[in-house]
Amino acid sequence: MSTDLTEVLKAMGYADAGIPTLVGSFSPAVTEYLRDFRPQEVRDIVETLLYIYIAQNSASSRGEGVGVVEQSCYAYTSGPLFALAQVSLIESASWHGTTVIRATSAGEAIARPLMEARLQALDIPGLACEIHEVVPALLAGTVKGSFVNKTFPSALPRTEETFVSFLLNNSPGLFLECERFAARLRAAGCAVLAHAYDLDGSRADGVVYTFPPEFAYILKGMLERIDPTVREHYDMLLESFYSTFTVLRYLACGEDYDRIRASPAHRRELSRVLTELADAIYVLEGVREEDGIDLARFIVKDRNLYDARLRDLGRVLMSEVAEKIVIDRPAPAAEPLPPLREEPAPAPTPVPPAEEEEIGWDETFFADVTEEEEGEEEGEEPSPLPPPPALRRFVTPPQAPVLRPAPEPAPVRSDGLDIFLGHAQDGQRVNWSPGQLNNGHMIILGGSGAGKTETIRCIASELAAQAMPVVLIDFHGDMAASDGDIRSYKIREGGQYYFNPLELDPSIDEITPLRATSDFVDAISINFPTLGIQQRRKIKNIIKDCYRMSGITGKTETWTRVLDFDAIEGEIMNCEDEAIPAYLEDIFDYKLFSGEEKISLPTILSGGITHINLNALPENLRYLFADLFLRRIYYTLQATGEIPRGSEDERAKFRLFVIVDEAKLLVSQKSGSKTSIKAVLNKYATEMRKFGVSLILASQLIAHFNEEILANIAVKFCMRSENKKQAQENAKFFEVSEKDLLNFQPGEGILIIGSEKMNVRIVPASGRNP
Numbered sequence: 177m178s179t180d181l182t183e184v185l186k187a188m189g190y191a192d193a194g195i196p197t198l199v200g201s202f203s204p205a206v207t208e209y210l211r212d213f214r215p216q217e218v219r220d221i222v223e224t225l226l227y228i229y230i231a232q233n234s235a236s237s238r239g240e241g242v243g244v245v246e247q248s249c250y251a252y253t254s255g256p257l258f259a260l261a262q263v264s265l266i267e268s269a270s271w272h273g274t275t276v277i278r279a280t281s282a283g284e285a286i287a288r289p290l291m292e293a294r295l296q297a298l299d300i301p302g303l304a305c306e307i308h309e310v311v312p313a314l315l316a317g318t319v320k321g322s323f324v325n326k327t328f329p330s331a332l333p334r335t336e337e338t339f340v341s342f343l344l345n346n347s348p349g350l351f352l353e354c355e356r357f358a359a360r361l362r363a364a365g366c367a368v369l370a371h372a373y374d375l376d377g378s379r380a381d382g383v384v385y386t387f388p389p390e391f392a393y394i395l396k397g398m399l400e401r402i403d404p405t406v407r408e409h410y411d412m413l414l415e416s417f418y419s420t421f422t423v424l425r426y427l428a429c430g431e432d433y434d435r436i437r438a439s440p441a442h443r444r445e446l447s448r449v450l451t452e453l454a455d456a457i458y459v460l461e462g463v464r465e466e467d468g469i470d471l472a473r474f475i476v477k478d479r480n481l482y483d484a485r486l487r488d489l490g491r492v493l494m495s496e497v498a499e500k501i502v503i504d505r506p507a508p509a510a511e512p513l514p515p516l517r518e519e520p521a522p523a524p525t526p527v528p529p530a531e532e533e534e535i536g537w538d539e540t541f542f543a544d545v546t547e548e549e550e551g552e553e554e555g556e557e558p559s560p561l562p563p564p565p566a567l568r569r570f571v572t573p574p575q576a577p578v579l580r581p582a583p584e585p586a587p588v589r590s591d592g593l594d595i596f597l598g599h600a601q602d603g604q605r606v607n608w609s610p611g612q613l614n615n616g617h618m619i620i621l622g623g624s625g626a627g628k629t630e631t632i633r634c635i636a637s638e639l640a641a642q643a644m645p646v647v648l649i650d651f652h653g654d655m656a657a658s659d660g661d662i663r664s665y666k667i668r669e670g671g672q673y674y675f676n677p678l679e680l681d682p683s684i685d686e687i688t689p690l691r692a693t694s695d696f697v698d699a700i701s702i703n704f705p706t707l708g709i710q711q712r713r714k715i716k717n718i719i720k721d722c723y724r725m726s727g728i729t730g731k732t733e734t735w736t737r738v739l740d741f742d743a744i745e746g747e748i749m750n751c752e753d754e755a756i757p758a759y760l761e762d763i764f765d766y767k768l769f770s771g772e773e774k775i776s777l778p779t780i781l782s783g784g785i786t787h788i789n790l791n792a793l794p795e796n797l798r799y800l801f802a803d804l805f806l807r808r809i810y811y812t813l814q815a816t817g818e819i820p821r822g823s824e825d826e827r828a829k830f831r832l833f834v835i836v837d838e839a840k841l842l843v844s845q846k847s848g849s850k851t852s853i854k855a856v857l858n859k860y861a862t863e864m865r866k867f868g869v870s871l872i873l874a875s876q877l878i879a880h881f882n883e884e885i886l887a888n889i890a891v892k893f894c895m896r897s898e899n900k901k902q903a904q905e906n907a908k909f910f911e912v913s914e915k916d917l918l919n920f921q922p923g924e925g926i927l928i929i930g931s932e933k934m935n936v937r938i939v940p941a942s943g944r945n946p
Contacts, residue, residue: 181207184218189365194293201289203282209263214730216685217256222290224256225279227368228266229287232278234327234370234386235271243269243276244386248370274373291388294365300394304401307357308503312398313410315354326391327372327384328358331887349503358385366394369862371884382883413500419445420493427453428486440469447472452489456482593826595638597631598923598938606927606936608635608891611826613929616833616870618891621878621906623898627923628874629654631893631938632835635872636785639833646785647809649802649836653791662785665775667768667801668792674771677804678719678744680728680735684815688730689723691811699803699856703796704759711756718747741770762797775805777812781832799841806842806856809834813867831868839873840880858884876902878909893936895925 181199190198202210210218231248233241246268257277260266265283268275279287304312315328332345344351361367362385372384387394399407423445426432436442443465450459456478462470476482594607610616622628632655636646640661648655656662665673677699678692697716701707722744728734745764749757763769780786788805790798809832819829836842842857857873862884864871873889875881876898881889894910896917897903903914910917910926910933917926923938 180215180218181210184215184222187215187219188222189297190290190293191297194296198289198293201286203285206263206265206282206286209259213259214688217688217690221256221259222286225260225265225283225287226290226365228260228277229279229284229291230366230368230388231370231386233389234384235274235276235373242271243278245371245373246275246277276373288389291366291390295388295390295393298361298364298366298394300397301401303357303360303394304398306360307398308353309402309406310350310410310414310501310503311354311357312395312402313407313414314350315357316392316395316399326387327370328354328387330355330358330369330383330385331883347498350501353503355385358387361385361387361394383887410501415441417493417497420449423449424486424490424493437463437465437471440465440467443469443471449489450474453482453485456485591825591827593642593644593830595635595642596939596944597635597927598936601935606934608929609826610870610890611829613890615865615888615890616830617865617889618870618872618893619839619878619881619885619889620872620874620893620895621876622874622895622925623876623902625898625922626895626920626925627938627940628895629837630923630940631895632837632872632874634938634941634944636833636835637941637944640783640785642827643783644827644830644833645781645783646833646835647780648785648787649806649834650787650789651791651798651802651838651841653789655835655837656785656787656789662787663779664787664789666789666792669766671767671792672772673775674767674769674773675775675805675808676738676741676769677808678723678739678741678769680739682732682735684811685732686811686814687808689720689728690730693719693723695807696804699800699807700760702803703800707759708755711753711759714751714753714756715748715760718751719744722747741767762794763800766793766797768793768797768801777809781812802836802842803856806834809869810856810864810867813864813869816867818866819868829868830870833870833872835872835874837874840875840877843873843881843885858882862888877905879905890929892928893925896920896922 181202182195185195185198186192210221213221228244231244234248235241235243235245257266260283261268263282264280265286266277267280268277270276315326329344332351344354358367362369367385367387369383370386372382372386419439419441422432422435422439422442426436426446427449436446447470450457450472453474456476457474458477460473460475462472465471592609593611594609597606597608600606608618610618620628620631632648636648636656639646650656653666656664667673677696680687680689680692693716696719697712700715701712719739722739723729726737726739726743728737728739741764748760748764751757775788788802790801793801813831816831819831823829836857839857857871865888873881873885878886878892878894892910894906894912894917896919897906897914900914900918903917907914907917910928912926921937923940925936925938927934927936
């Protein structure tokens with residue numbers, strides 16, 4: 177098996193010279209266990225172990241990483257996780273109903289040298305030259321303390337509860353530079369995406385980049401390559417800003433007293449800031465400290481003036497930070513959009529201050545507290561400093577806009593992909609250019625009658641007109657237009673169209689008998705959540721036996737044979753566990769995966785619109801079919817390889833556009849839900865972009881998409897809400913009034929592309945040029 181492991185590690189990109197040592201880190205028991213797996217399956221198992229090793233600090237208790245929530249392993253089917261558990265390389269535990277997974281000491285003994293080898297191959301000098309100097313200086317402040325691995329948000333935080341999230345929300349340039357650094361590490365296998373979870377508070381913190389235990393080695397190497405004068409400049413600047421923020425937090429909320437008292441720098445800054453508040457406070461005798469720097473004390477004499485002075489100091493600090501720390505790297509190219517109507521923007525936003533103490537910067541600062549809330553600070557606590565206003569704020573027009581006549585169509589770009597949506601308030605043409613964005617994914621929200629279906633039809637037609645393949649996953653049967661060149665497959669009882677999720681293809685190495693079996697049972701488990709563990713195991717064993725009886729093994733030359741679903745039906749119906757036939761009989765009664773004409777994926781990928789109409793099936797079978805069909809698309813495109821990076825041809829970045837109505841049914845809803853582990857659209861949003869897939873997902877509420885999905889969606893379009901409850905939920909995310917969402921006309925909505933936001937009215941098919 178050593179030879180097989182050698183080939184696997186070569187395929188994973190490890191250098192030949194170090195592979196013998198890495199192979200030696202696998203114990204004889206593990207090596208023997210892996211003997212029965214194919215090389216691709218062994219690679220999946222090793223990559224899963226590395227993922228868990230890196231991600232296991234994303235879930236924490238009392239500030240210490242204890243594992244990675246099971247949900248984060250959605251990208252892996254149960255096969256690799258089961259294999260790792262069988263040889264005791266991973267273990268799981270439950271915290272308040274949340275399952276977390278971590279590597280055992282035996283697992284870390286394998287994963288650590290593999291990770292160290294990746295770090296040795298990392299181009300740290302190149303990173304130091306490419307990434308702005310302030311990034312390693314900032315992140316070096318966050319790695320102190322008891323954390324084993326470190327994290328960084330993958331999207332701008334929705335709240336400003338912590339100092340880091342406050343800075344990132346108000347300094348997009350800094351966030352983009354840090355995110356670019358994290359993405360570079362992820363591409364090199366030195367970082368992963370995982371769900372951050374505070375297990376003590378049972379609170380999910382969204383999807384974050386998580387770094388390995390050796391992250392400090394990367395930062396140290398980068399800092400050593402920065403010019404000492406530049407490094408000292410940023411260190412001193414960050415320390416100064418950090419002290420000021422800490423003091424303002426103390427004065428605003430009465431917190432961090434111990435931290436102020438422990439730091440001479442903080443005490444000096446407190447004395448300086450109090451001189452700025454002299455007309456609003458009475459300064460008392462300070463508390464003597466051994467280092468000779470007194471801890472200043474005071475009481476407030478004019479509350480309103482005190483609050484106003486604090487707010488002024490906050491704004492001054494924001495301006496000072498923006499002036500002294502500038503990241504002038506241009507933002508990623510995006511489709512130019514018409515200007516928004518805005519209120520005057522506040523002063524430039526801040527970039528993070530430095531840390532002086534052992535606890536990191538990721539502390540709570542400027543929490544949302546109303547001005548009426550009071551506490552105690554020497555007899556009276558000052559009112560909190562409110563968070564600064566957002567850099568850009570959408571202002572709703574007083575009435576529905578009057579659209580001007582459409583301008584002439586924009587010139588066609590030979591290597592571009594511009595999908596016409598409609599017009600902005602000023603009549604300007606609005607296009608969606610997915611090839612110019614970080615990803616090609618979009619969500620469309622709206623209630624009944626808002627115009628979602630017509631919007632979907634228009635987008636599909638525009639894509640097809642540019643020879644881009646489109647597949648519509650339609651649960652209600654109304655997504656496809658009544659005319660036009662559409663390839664339609666209606667899936668129903670005794671119908672002629674089908675696809676077999678257990679059929680193998682020698683050209684698709686990723687779908688093995690074990691992988692196909694695991695995926696099928698995973699999908700069954702999602703759609704029949706009361707199916708027990710032992711029942712799932714029996715179904716899996718029955719399918720594996722049917723493969724063997726059909727002469728299909730792990731050897732690709734046997735994959736030209738087809739596993740007949742009728743054979744599986746006979747075995748299932750004769751199962752001694754009567755509950756299993758009861759669960760699955762609808763699958764066989766409806767002949768869901770057998771029929772006269774197989775749905776051809778090569779035909780779908782060749783171009784045009786393909787309509788998968790599932791309306792005639794019972795609800796549970798609709799979702800099961802869609803789940804397995806999307807998984808098959810996933811593996812088919814994975815087998816074709818990743819889209820080449822750096823291509824100037826925007827059209828070449830996409831192989832397929834997948835449009836799903838009622839997408840909430842195929843998305844993980846709750847972070848603690850077991851079914852969310854394998855939700856197929858969560859896998860698509862994070863993994864399929866690199867294989868050339870664009871997702872267009874429609875639903876009623878923003879809440880139907882969790883953080884994992886939203887972090888990977890570049891375009892969001894919110895149309896009219898059906899009722900007040902829908903309007904309340906969507907209005908908060910899109911920062912518009914509930915009244916606007918209730919009063920939009922059909923086809924009208926709020927469009928967010930990247931950081932830009934505008935009112936748009938979709939042009940229906942009847943108003944478009946043929």
